[in-house]
Amino acid sequence: MTLSLILQASVLLSLALFAGYLYRQRTPALLHALDTMTLICVLLLPFLLRMTSFMPTEFSAIEVPAISMTVTGNTASTQPINWMMWVERFYLAGVAAVALRYVVGFGRAVWLRATSAPWQDNVRIHRSIHVPMTFGWLRPLILLPESALDWPTDRRNAAIAHENAHIVRRDCLWNFLAQIACAIWWFHPLTWVIASRARKNAEKAADNAVLRDGLSSADYAQHLLDVARSTAGSWEVATSIAMAEPSMLESRVVAVLDPASPRSPLSRRALTVLVAIMMLSLGFVSTAIQGHAQSVPAGVIEITATDVSGGRTPGALISLEDGLRRTSKTMTADAVGEAKFDSLSPGDYLIEVKVPGFAIWTKGVRLTESSGAKLDATLIPGKIFETMKITASDQPAPSTPPQQIRIGGNVQAAKLVSKVAPVYPQDAKQKGIEGSVFLQAVILKDGRIGALEVLSSPDESLSQAASEAVRQWVYQSTLLNGNPVEVITRITINFTLAP
Numbered sequence: 001m002t003l004s005l006i007l008q009a010s011v012l013l014s015l016a017l018f019a020g021y022l023y024r025q026r027t028p029a030l031l032h033a034l035d036t037m038t039l040i041c042v043l044l045l046p047f048l049l050r051m052t053s054f055m056p057t058e059f060s061a062i063e064v065p066a067i068s069m070t071v072t073g074n075t076a077s078t079q080p081i082n083w084m085m086w087v088e089r090f091y092l093a094g095v096a097a098v099a100l101r102y103v104v105g106f107g108r109a110v111w112l113r114a115t116s117a118p119w120q121d122n123v124r125i126h127r128s129i130h131v132p133m134t135f136g137w138l139r140p141l142i143l144l145p146e147s148a149l150d151w152p153t154d155r156r157n158a159a160i161a162h163e164n165a166h167i168v169r170r171d172c173l174w175n176f177l178a179q180i181a182c183a184i185w186w187f188h189p190l191t192w193v194i195a196s197r198a199r200k201n202a203e204k205a206a207d208n209a210v211l212r213d214g215l216s217s218a219d220y221a222q223h224l225l226d227v228a229r230s231t232a233g234s235w236e237v238a239t240s241i242a243m244a245e246p247s248m249l250e251s252r253v254v255a256v257l258d259p260a261s262p263r264s265p266l267s268r269r270a271l272t273v274l275v276a277i278m279m280l281s282l283g284f285v286s287t288a289i290q291g292h293a294q295s296v297p298a299g300v301i302e303i304t305a306t307d308v309s310g311g312r313t314p315g316a317l318i319s320l321e322d323g324l325r326r327t328s329k330t331m332t333a334d335a336v337g338e339a340k341f342d343s344l345s346p347g348d349y350l351i352e353v354k355v356p357g358f359a360i361w362t363k364g365v366r367l368t369e370s371s372g373a374k375l376d377a378t379l380i381p382g383k384i385f386e387t388m389k390i391t392a393s394d395q396p397a398p399s400t401p402p403q404q405i406r407i408g409g410n411v412q413a414a415k416l417v418s419k420v421a422p423v424y425p426q427d428a429k430q431k432g433i434e435g436s437v438f439l440q441a442v443i444l445k446d447g448r449i450g451a452l453e454v455l456s457s458p459d460e461s462l463s464q465a466a467s468e469a470v471r472q473w474v475y476q477s478t479l480l481n482g483n484p485v486e487v488i489t490r491i492t493i494n495f496t497l498a499p
Contacts, residue, residue: 006188009042013190015281020197021062028255029169029266035198035313036174037278039181042191045282084313091187098183109135112232116143122167124274131227132159135178140167151226158215158223165209170200200248201254204255208263211256221256224249224278296372299344301365305337305353305446307480312337313379317354322347353377381480381487415476417447422493424467425461432497433459439491445484458495466493 014036020031113136116124124137127146134142142163166172178195185191209222230250255261296302305316316333320341327349333339338414346369353361357378365373428434435458442450449471457463471490477484 002440005046005093009045009185009188009248012038012042012281013188016194017190022193025262026261027264027266028201028208029264030200030270032174032198032205033266033271033274035201036178037190037274039178039198041278041282043177043181043184047057051104069238071200081260084182094186095183096187101147102183112143113141116141119144121445132163134163134166135172136426137173140172142167154219155223155226158220159227161213161215162206163211165206166202168209169202169205173208175199175204177290189439194372200251203248203252205265207252207366208261209265212265217256217259221253224253224256270300273278276376286314296374297342298370298372299342299346299367300372301341301344301349301351301367302372302374303339303341303351303353303377304332304375305333305339305355305361305379307358307379310487313355313358316353316377316379318377319352320344321350321352321353351377353379357381381478381485416473417476418472418474422465424495425459428459428461428495429497433462434495434497435459435462435494435495437462437471439466441470441489441491441494443475443478443487443489445486447477449473450486455490462495466491469493 020034023031032279058136072455107443112126112129113124115128119125123142123144124148125148126143129143129145130147132138132142132144132148141162144156148159151159175198178198182191182195207220207224211217301320303318305313305318307313314333314337316337316339318331318333318339320329321327322345327344329341331339331341339480343365346367348364348366351363351365358381361377361379363375363377365375367373437457438454440455441452444450452471453465454463454467457466470493478487479485
């Protein structure tokens with residue numbers, strides 16, 4: 001979740017809030033469509049703008065230069081605090097907390113459907129509810145409280161007509177999408193304001209549908225009040241649409257009794273115009289904000305270091321050198337993986353980004369007298385190394401655990417969990433052939449060995465023995481920010497005649 005993305009969502013929500021206030025005298029069906037489409041746009045914003053915050057980027061294992069590192073014993077190094085990781089965890093905890101309420105509501109809705117008694121068509125009776133409600137996205141269902149059987153026929157018919165209006169309008173689906181938007185954007189207060197207003201307008205639009213069928217305003221308002229009296233202190237399903245929620249009852253009754261209140265449904269023409277306006281607004285906001293965010297003053301180079309999953313890499317060592325080697329600067333990225341070089345003269349520069357465990361990222365850039373540059377350095381994991389010793393005895397001697405160069409940053413290094421020791425070829429033993437076989441292999445996401453290449457070997461029989469064994473090795477998947485990735489490993493098999 002980037003600052004640019006939050007700013008774009010804030011602009012869209014603010015525009016919708018202002019438009020809803022400006023056109024508050026319009027039909028509730030139109031206002032509900034405005035709020036719902038705004039929430040859907042905000043919900044899809046990360047995907048529409050191809051942001052990597054919510055979508056880990058896939059990559060294939062490719063040839064990358066190895067990082068030279070020396071490991072002696074169990075050396076300990078102090079790593080900077082990864083504030084972005086903690087912010088991400090806090091955000092995900094908020095998403096989970098909000099989603100939990102909806103999950104509980106969905107579970108109760110499933111229970112209500114399973115334990116309700118059929119009455120007529122898509123209407124069922126349940127004694128555990130106090131107010132008529134509708135829930136379900138594909139096969140919507142109307143639930144009436146058991147007390148509704150004792151209601152006057154006019155009141156019961158009005159309640160069923162109201163809930164049927166929700167079904168025709170597909171309000172349960174729109175309400176579900178609004179809940180997802182609230183879970184993703186739980187920290188943004190405007191999301192909750194727009195979602196609440198959408199729910200109120202959905203109720204008013206359903207009320208208007210009942211009134212358009214010929215029921216008098218006074219009678220329907222009385223039915224709303226009578227139904228609301230039975231809901232005091234009740235808790236209904238969060239994923240449902242209830243007929244008479246006390247929090248919005250007053251404004252609904254006022255609208256029902258107001259003869260000047262607009263009651264027309266949403267026309268296709270109005271919906272088409274609204275969709276066009278929303279798409280144009282989304283494109284304008286995205287272009288304006290991203291264009292502003294990417295503008296860099298003259299003489300400035302800004303670098304953001306991330307790994308292939310989109311996570312920031314704080315502490316990255318970033319070097320700058322000009323083509324004539326007259327300017328050389330080095331700095332460490334801050335806690336969010338960003339660094340900035342300023343006061344640079346026009347010319348060609350080479351940027352290098354180094355993070356332990358990742359391949360060195362390099363990029364050339366040219367500065368002019370009127371422009372700067374903004375670079376996104378995406379780092380991929382470097383190679384890891386395995387070493388195994390095979391002696392020429394009849395039985396392969398137990399080898400020491402494979403030594404691995406630590407993959408730093410947020411990479412959880414691959415671990416060899418199952419290995420097959422190569423068998424020293426009898427022909428090579430008889431000829432007195434020994435030496436090291438160097439192999440390079442791709443560790444797939446599931447931990448199996450993929451492409452395998454012999455880099456060098458003193459004898460073909462040793463190459464074949466080493467390759468046959470290594471192809472059977474299994475690793476624990478390499479994780480980058482919790483996501484499995486492919487990595488390249490360098491394996492050395494030492495064949496020696498001496499024990």
